[in-house]
Amino acid sequence: MSFFRLRRFAPALIVAAAALTLAACGDQYPNSTFTHFTDNNRIIGALWDRLVFFGTIVFVFVEALLIFTIIKFRKRPGGAPARQIHGNAALEITWTVIPALILVMIAVPTVRAIYKTQAKAPDGSLKVEVIGHQWWWEFRYPELGVVTANELYLPAGRTVNFQLNTRDVLHSFWTPQLGGKRDLITNRTNWLWYTPDSSLAGQVFNGFCVEYCGSSHANMRFRVYTVTADQFASWAKHQAADAAGSPAAAATASVPVAAASVAAKPAAPVVAAANVTAAPAAVEDPGYVFPADKMPAHTVPATPLPSGDRAIAFDESVLAQGSATAGRELITNMANLGKAPCLTCHVVKGEMAMVNNDNARGPNLTHFGSRHTLGGGLFKSDAPTLARWIKNAPHMKPGSIMPTLGAGEFNPVTKQKMASGLDDRQIADIVAYLMSLK
Ligand code: HEC
Ligand SMILES: [Cu+2]
Structure with a gap:
């Protein structure tokens, strides 16, 4: 397709692309990782927002400059030949310093978020051992004597400290709206903690294995029920x-x-x-x-x-x-x-x-x-x-x-x-x- 024909179709293409993008906004996405219901999720969400913000500014600025330059300095019939430039110290310092500053603005909160989410869980957290198996999840509450599978009960408002292990190959623990992902690694213990918002009692969340682990990897799912403290105590007592x-x-x-x-x-x-x-x-x-x-x-x-x-x-x-x-x-x-x-x-x-x-x-x-x-x-x-x-x-x-x-x-x-x-x-x-x- 020649450049001119493309130019004729460009507006139609842009409208179609925009319509397609907007069409995706109407629906509800119950497994969306952009819905934040825990402290862990919000820390990571804030980081994402910041990255998208700076990324968007850079993108718009660079693209605008590019388009401006293409149009303004395009070859015109009978125009003078372009001026040749060799080096410009001011320009080079500017385009080194600005990206460096942007990287600092990204790096500082990133490192801070890593430290916050990797810190030891607060005292008094509920301990849950998550054990990955091909292809199901074992959940143990060692303090309560409960061992169950594929269905996790969590008291809303209380921090839960997951100890992640696998019995066989690598798996990864993810409940998009609550937190994760974190890998389950052979011969190693990983940790993840989060606090489901106290307003969450009475809700259910889907969880997934997100590290390819064999033929039924996609069939290795779980549910999380967030319940009140009383309901949790009643459930745990009977399960034990x-x-x-x-x-x-x-x-x-x-x-x-x-x-x-x-x-x-x-x-x-x-x-x-x-x-x-x-x-x-x-x-x-x-x-x-x-x-x-x-x-x-x-x-x-x-x-x-x-x-x-x-x-x-x-x-x-x-x-x-x-x-x-x-x-x-x-x-x-x-x-x-x-x-x-x-x-x-x-x-x-x-x-x-x-x-x-x-x-x-x-x-x-x-x-x-x-x-x-x-x-x-x-x-x-x-x-x-x-x-x-x-x-x-x-x-x-x-x-x-x-x-x-x-x-x-x-x-x-x-x-x-x-x-x-x-x-x-x-x-x-x-x-x-x-x-x-x-
Ligand atoms: C060789 C070991 C083995 C034997 C024998 C076995 N099972 Fe299983 N069973 C499993 C495994 C492994 C799973 C998990 C399968 C999965 O989800 O991929 C399972 C899953 C189940 C589940 C589903 C549990 C859940 O919460 O998802 C039930 C119910 C069950 N088995 C019942 C039985 C019964 C009843 C028998 C005897 C008639 C039996 N099993 C014999 C290994 C075994
Ligand atoms: Cu798995």
Whole structure:
């Protein structure tokens, strides 16, 4: 396209570009990093504002000078040849000094922001250990005895001090509206702290892994619920308790002394497990749980189940017949190890322990029924989704370390049909059990 034709189209192009830019302004962006809800975010936001401000001034000045020069000193027919210049000390000093001053104006607040955000967290902060796994998040509250996954509860107005570690490869922890990003680095501990504004109680935020970590990197998400101090205390107290229906929970309820002996001898619950046949007892104080119907649409997982040729067949009518008692048997009874060795990878506090939190490969399931999401925040947690997840998790989430467990299912890792495994009826029982673990 010749210069003249371009010139004819230029106004139209500029109008189109401006319209396109403006069109982007109307929408709401709930995951925007430019919405600042914590001290950490505001410090970094202020730095960004300053950079954009100075950058804009420099850009406008330089471009204006450029356009002015192009027009004013353009070649004219019959014009005199341009004057030749060699060196101009004043000009050279000016264009060295001004950028140097601009750099100082940027460097000083940048270094200050780095020191502020890297400082030790203030005393009295809530400590949360964030542990990255391929491809889900483990959250521990060591002071409160809580271990959970993919859903983080934070009391609004209190500083939270995150200790960041990874069990495998690099990950990065980011909740755009609250703070981050900060990497989780192998064999190293990183820290990040921020204070969610006290006005935030009752809100939900999306969090992401932002360091490429393998096939389900994009499926490694989490939710942050900011709640009141009372709601947080209620939630944490219940989350620290043993699983509903577990021998330890039953022992604590009747004879407090027995609970201590069970805890001291990890072998004891194995025997006890076979004897407890009653349905998991109703939880006395179920603790605060963020109401699912108060979650804004953009925080509700919308990943569809595999469909069409890829669908995981499951007879949903059996879900209604699922028995939590039978489900608990399947999970805890050693005789079924070949079928449902769930506890070789998962911890259910109060039940027989085959792994502890430090060597468990999967999320802690003690209060799974109180979570709204499933599989690294990828799916909504409901019975039909959970049933298919247990049947064939790696088919729903590429690379997932949770194995294919359904009889007859195609295992994407071994590339073979499962000769044996759980049938729909057994899965329905396990679903009923897990959903009862409020
Ligand atoms: C080889 C280890 C392993 C075994 C065995 C295993 N799981 Fe998992 N499970 C995992 C891993 C790893 C995840 C996390 C997967 C992800 O999100 O990518 C997981 C995730 C889950 C989740 C979702 C938890 C959440 O909050 O997102 C549930 C529920 C679950 N497993 C139940 C079971 C049940 C029930 C069994 C037995 C029938 C079982 N698992 C057996 C490793 C295992
Ligand atoms: Cu990751």
